[in-house]
Structure formats: C-alpha cells, structure tokens
Amino acid sequence: MRGFWKLTSVEFKLFLREPMAAFFTLVFPLMMLFIFGSVFGNKAQYFGLGTVDLSIPAYTAMIIATTGLVSLTISIAAARELGILRRLHATPLTPISILTSQVLVLFLMTALGMVLLIIAAKITFGIRFNGNVFSVILGFLLSSCSFFALGFVLASISRTARSAQVMVMALYYPMLFLSGAAIPKWVLPEAVRTYGQILPLTHVVNLLTGLWLGEPWSAHLKEVTVLVVMMVVGLIVSAKTFRWE
Amino acid sequence: MLGAGRIAVLSTNTKTTRIFKLVSEPVIQVEHLRKVYGSTIAVDDVSFEVYQGEIFGMVGTNGAGKTTSIECIEGLRQQDRGSIRVFGVDPQKEIHDIRRKVGVQLQESQLQPRLKVWEALDLFASFYESPLDWEKLLEQLGLTDKRNTAFAVLSGGQKQRLQIALALINDPQLVFFDELTTGLDPQARRTMWDLIRTVRDSGKTIFLTTHFMDEAERLCDRVAIMDKGKIVALDTPENLIQSLGVESRVVLTLKEPHDIACCRSLSGVTLVEQNGDRVLVQGKGEMLVVEVVTALAKEGIRFSDLRTEQPNLEDVFLAVTGHEMKD
Known part of the structure; x- marks a missing residue:
C-alpha cells in the first residue's frame, strides 16, 4: 500500500485541474438542475414528487456515465498512450493499486457530484425523497461499479486516446438523451422508451429513480441483473484485455 | 565469492584504459536472451554482462532490439528464452525486490501533463521505503526554479532531467536510461552526459541505450553494438575502434x-x-x-x-x- 494514498490524492488534484472533466462531473449537472428546475418548477405531480425531485436520480445517472464511461476511458487511454501507466508499472506499486487509485478518484468525484446536486436542489427547490438512504447508496454503488467496468473494457480495446474519445462520445450522447438521464423518460416517445432498454444507462436511471421513489428492490430485478452482469463481464473482459502500453 | 574474481577491462572517459579486478558477481548477467513478437525476432540469442560501476551502452538503429533487451532486464517484459540475472536474481521472479533496487527511465515515457515537478518527485518518493531527499535532487539536476512548473510546460531537456531525478529517487545501485537524449538539442544532450557521469561517479552502475554513436563513444565504458536482434560487437570504444585497424x-x-x-x-x-x-x-x-x-x-x-x-x-x-x- 506504500504510495497508494499519495497516488490517489495526486490523481484527485489532477482531476480537478482538468477543466472539462471537472466541469461535466461537478458543474454541468447543477446547470441542468437550475435551468430545468426554474422552467418546470417542482410541483408534486408524479407519485407525490415533482420534476426536480425526479431529476436528481436521473442526473446522478448522468454523472455516473460521465465519470465511468467518459473520464475513466479517456484518462486510462491517455495515460497509456503517454507512457504514464508503463512508468507507474515500473515502480514498486502493485498493478492493482495503480488501477484502484484511478477508480477510487473517479468514484469520489461521482459521489461528490451527486452530493453537490442534492445539496443544491435541497437548498433551492426543497426536494422530496420517498426512498431509503441506504438503498439509494447501494444502487449508486452498483451502478458506478458497473459503469467503471464498462469504462475499463472500452479503455482496453481502444488503441489511442483519440479513438477512445470518438468511441466514448458515440456511446455517451445517445445514451444521455435516450435513457431518460438528461431528458425525463415521460417526455420520450414510446418507441424510444422501448428501444432505450438496450442502453445500460437506462437501467441505471430506472433503478435509481425507483429507489428514490421508495420502490422495493424486487421491483427492479431486471435492472439489477443487467448491471451485475455488465460489471462481472466487464471485469473479466478488462482483466484479460487490459494493456499497460 | 572472493575467489571467483573476474577481470573486466574498462576505461574512463579520459580515454586512459584501466583495469578493474572485480571480486563480486556482475550486476547484470544475460545469457542467450531471446524475445519474439509474432514473426519478428526482436532479440536473438544475446549474452553479455554488466559490471559494478561502469557505464554500459547498447547502440543500434531503431528496431535493433535495444529497448526490448533493456525492458526484459528491467523485468517489464518476459523473455521467451534465455536467463537474466540482476543482482544475482531473476528480475521476473523477484520483481518487487528488483523494482526497489533499480532506477528506470523509460523510452518516450511522459508524466501527467498538469503534474508539477515537485509533485512528481513527492509522489515517486512515496513509493519507496527510504527515498532520497528530493529537494536535493532538484538542486543537483538544476530544476529548483521549475519546482512549481507543470510537466507539459517543461522543455525536452527539463523533462528528461526530471525523469533522471525520478529514476534516482530510491538511491538505486543500478540505473537504466533508455534513449535518454533522443529528441534533445546538442547542448541538452551534453548536459545529460555530464549528469550521467556524475551519477556513475557516485558509485552507481549505468545501463543505457542510444542511437547516437558519438554519445556511446564519449560516454560509455563499454559498448554493445546491436543489429537485427544480435550483439555484433562488444568492447570498450577504444578497442572497437582499434580493432578496425584503420x-x-x-x-x-x-x-x-x-x-x-x-x-x-x-x-x-x-x-x-x-x-x-x-x-x-x-x-x-x-x-x-x-x-x-x-x-x-x-x-x-x-x-x-x-x-x-x-x-x-x-x-x-x-x-x-x-x-x-x-x-
């Protein structure tokens, strides 16, 4: 473990110095909240909850996709291309601690993004919450791990940082708009809602929204299955295909 | 051990030949090293030894097998055949032990663009049990006024000086430099040579690769010329030149x-x-x-x-x- 925490704290600082990543993880969700919140308000209309209340789990799903899919994939691919991974690999650090520190930083950022979102929404809109805090945290953990595993697979199969960027954007934007993360599900056409099922992020949105509403886990076995399978398969595939250079 | 003395002919950069009687085992022993990538034989039956306190250089064109050789010895790659001993142990099997004892600078390896010089040193120092005082290293490598500069903003020579500092942070007895001076201007290259000599004079053994012939000739005590995966000549620069009979x-x-x-x-x-x-x-x-x-x-x-x-x-x-x- 020697050096692990130092590496993690350095990576944390470096994340905050990367304006794009920090903006999309920490600031952009707040902008969405304020813009759509001031347009639609937060009148109780769905199961006693308002638009803003329901946007919290959806925007949390967006943050998870931003860090897990975009930041993780691009930062690992870039670190590999620049020889940074190779250089760290040549130190006494164990391979697992190098990769864990990367994931830990992004996980902390995801959690920070979610907490900022909740605090801001609480202060400005006075949000309502019908769920169980621990259930939501567990759902958040599962969703994050699942998306980080996906990010690792994409980082493993991309040859350069640039190709990683293209691949990630091609997945991220459709997912963002068709899963119910950025645009509420109930305004999407029926067909999009049906086909949106093939997008992993749809399952994150559904699970987190359900848990936010206080629905039991048993109502979301499909989402849980999809996310667990994605996590396990992702870990196996990336363990087999991961390259340090 | 003392009985098994070996004699290696080394020479200083002042071109006077001296003879070291080495009473210990060589620092690096490579026997019949072979590494294949697909249908390309990168390193083909290479054997040599590197002795305590010398600057050993491998020269050759790109693709001659220098980097593959050095990375096998560093334990970063697994050879297909042959044996490698570093400080008497197999670097693959004793990888953690070797990582603590050696210093490396990798070819074309960068750091995070926004990482500051002092942060890089502070970070790498944290990986080792008893690192050197990195403030002193900064001073020795002339980087003190760059301590708060981000890696991406450093000049090529400054980046390589930082890489040297990182390679020395654990006070290693053996240091690897892979194409350290590639891409540097002539003046920066000369600064690197002086730094490498200083490192050697502090008692460390140096293994470097280069594709500059003048660098190998002026800097190295012994030179192995690699071509198409094989060592085609190995001796002091003086002996190699004299052997030509020109x-x-x-x-x-x-x-x-x-x-x-x-x-x-x-x-x-x-x-x-x-x-x-x-x-x-x-x-x-x-x-x-x-x-x-x-x-x-x-x-x-x-x-x-x-x-x-x-x-x-x-x-x-x-x-x-x-x-x-x-x-």
Whole structure:
C-alpha cells in the first residue's frame, strides 16, 4: 500500500485541474438542475414528487456515465498512450493499486457530484425523497461499479486516446438523451422508451429513480441483473484485455 | 565469492584504459536472451554482462532490439528464452525486490501533463521505503526554479532531467536510461552526459541505450553494438575502434614551402603526401599527431590549419553491420 494514498490524492488534484472533466462531473449537472428546475418548477405531480425531485436520480445517472464511461476511458487511454501507466508499472506499486487509485478518484468525484446536486436542489427547490438512504447508496454503488467496468473494457480495446474519445462520445450522447438521464423518460416517445432498454444507462436511471421513489428492490430485478452482469463481464473482459502500453 | 574474481577491462572517459579486478558477481548477467513478437525476432540469442560501476551502452538503429533487451532486464517484459540475472536474481521472479533496487527511465515515457515537478518527485518518493531527499535532487539536476512548473510546460531537456531525478529517487545501485537524449538539442544532450557521469561517479552502475554513436563513444565504458536482434560487437570504444585497424590522418598547410622528409621516418607512418603547401600524413596509433607536430617543430617548419581524421565508432558500426547508422 506504500504510495497508494499519495497516488490517489495526486490523481484527485489532477482531476480537478482538468477543466472539462471537472466541469461535466461537478458543474454541468447543477446547470441542468437550475435551468430545468426554474422552467418546470417542482410541483408534486408524479407519485407525490415533482420534476426536480425526479431529476436528481436521473442526473446522478448522468454523472455516473460521465465519470465511468467518459473520464475513466479517456484518462486510462491517455495515460497509456503517454507512457504514464508503463512508468507507474515500473515502480514498486502493485498493478492493482495503480488501477484502484484511478477508480477510487473517479468514484469520489461521482459521489461528490451527486452530493453537490442534492445539496443544491435541497437548498433551492426543497426536494422530496420517498426512498431509503441506504438503498439509494447501494444502487449508486452498483451502478458506478458497473459503469467503471464498462469504462475499463472500452479503455482496453481502444488503441489511442483519440479513438477512445470518438468511441466514448458515440456511446455517451445517445445514451444521455435516450435513457431518460438528461431528458425525463415521460417526455420520450414510446418507441424510444422501448428501444432505450438496450442502453445500460437506462437501467441505471430506472433503478435509481425507483429507489428514490421508495420502490422495493424486487421491483427492479431486471435492472439489477443487467448491471451485475455488465460489471462481472466487464471485469473479466478488462482483466484479460487490459494493456499497460 | 572472493575467489571467483573476474577481470573486466574498462576505461574512463579520459580515454586512459584501466583495469578493474572485480571480486563480486556482475550486476547484470544475460545469457542467450531471446524475445519474439509474432514473426519478428526482436532479440536473438544475446549474452553479455554488466559490471559494478561502469557505464554500459547498447547502440543500434531503431528496431535493433535495444529497448526490448533493456525492458526484459528491467523485468517489464518476459523473455521467451534465455536467463537474466540482476543482482544475482531473476528480475521476473523477484520483481518487487528488483523494482526497489533499480532506477528506470523509460523510452518516450511522459508524466501527467498538469503534474508539477515537485509533485512528481513527492509522489515517486512515496513509493519507496527510504527515498532520497528530493529537494536535493532538484538542486543537483538544476530544476529548483521549475519546482512549481507543470510537466507539459517543461522543455525536452527539463523533462528528461526530471525523469533522471525520478529514476534516482530510491538511491538505486543500478540505473537504466533508455534513449535518454533522443529528441534533445546538442547542448541538452551534453548536459545529460555530464549528469550521467556524475551519477556513475557516485558509485552507481549505468545501463543505457542510444542511437547516437558519438554519445556511446564519449560516454560509455563499454559498448554493445546491436543489429537485427544480435550483439555484433562488444568492447570498450577504444578497442572497437582499434580493432578496425584503420589509420589516422593528419592534414595541414605549410606556411612556406619546405621539405617534409622528417615525417617519413616517423614510426608508424605509412603514407606522406605533399601537394603544394598541403600535406597529408597517414599512420597508425593515437600519438600520430603529436609525433608529426613534434617533428615539424624540431625542423622549425611552420604550418597552419591542422586537422586530424580519426576512425570513430561510426566506422566500427559500418564495418560490423555492413550498413550506415540511420534513424
């Protein structure tokens, strides 16, 4: 473990110095909240909850996709291309601690993004919450791990940082708009809602929204299955295909 | 152990040959190393030893197998065949032990663009049990005023100096430099040479690769010339050059017409040509120019524009590989 925490704290600082990543993880969700919140308000209309209340789990799903899919994939691919991974690999650090520190930083950022979102929404809109805090945290953990595993697979199969960027954007934007993360599900056409099922992020949105509403886990076995399978398969595939250079 | 003495001929950069009687095992022992990528044989049956306190260099063109060799020895790659011993142990099996004891600078390896110089040192120091004081390292490498500069903003030479600092942070006994000076301007390259000599003078052993012949010739105690995955020559630069048997030339211009018969009788001289005031003397031995100048001075012959042409490692490379050094 020697050096692990130092590496993690350095990576944390470096994340905050990367304006794009920090903006999309920490600031952009707040902008969405304020813009759509001031347009639609937060009148109780769905199961006693308002638009803003329901946007919290959806925007949390967006943050998870931003860090897990975009930041993780691009930062690992870039670190590999620049020889940074190779250089760290040549130190006494164990391979697992190098990769864990990367994931830990992004996980902390995801959690920070979610907490900022909740605090801001609480202060400005006075949000309502019908769920169980621990259930939501567990759902958040599962969703994050699942998306980080996906990010690792994409980082493993991309040859350069640039190709990683293209691949990630091609997945991220459709997912963002068709899963119910950025645009509420109930305004999407029926067909999009049906086909949106093939997008992993749809399952994150559904699970987190359900848990936010206080629905039991048993109502979301499909989402849980999809996310667990994605996590396990992702870990196996990336363990087999991961390259340090 | 003391009985199993080995003799290695090394030389200093002042070109005087000295003999080290080494009572310990070599720092690196490589026997029949082979590494294949698909259908390409990157390293083919390579054997050599590196001794305590020397600067050992591998020269060759890109793709000659230098980096593959150095990375197998560093334990970053697994060889297909052959044995490697670093400090007497297999670097693959004792990887954690080796990582603590050696310092590495990897070819074309960067750091996070926004990482500051001091942060990089502080970070790498945290990986080791008893690291050096990195403030002192910064000073030694002339980076003190760059301590708060981000890696991406550093010049090529500063980046490489930082890489040297990171390679030295664990006070290793053996340091690897892979193409350290590639891409640097001539002045920065010379600064690197001085730094490498300083590192060696502090008692460390250095293994480097380069594709600059002049660098290998001036910096290394012993040089292995690699070509197409094989070591085609290995010795001190002086011995390699002497083994060519190529003669040196002295060319000069006489200030006034004079007979230069005095040069013909010098020992080792094989050819004297005079064309008007231009004179060419060809012969064997490093002392040729001294002998010629002394003989002319004794006769009171005045001259100007003296140049010497001596064979160098580039000529050796051409002779042993059959092709020019090209990038």
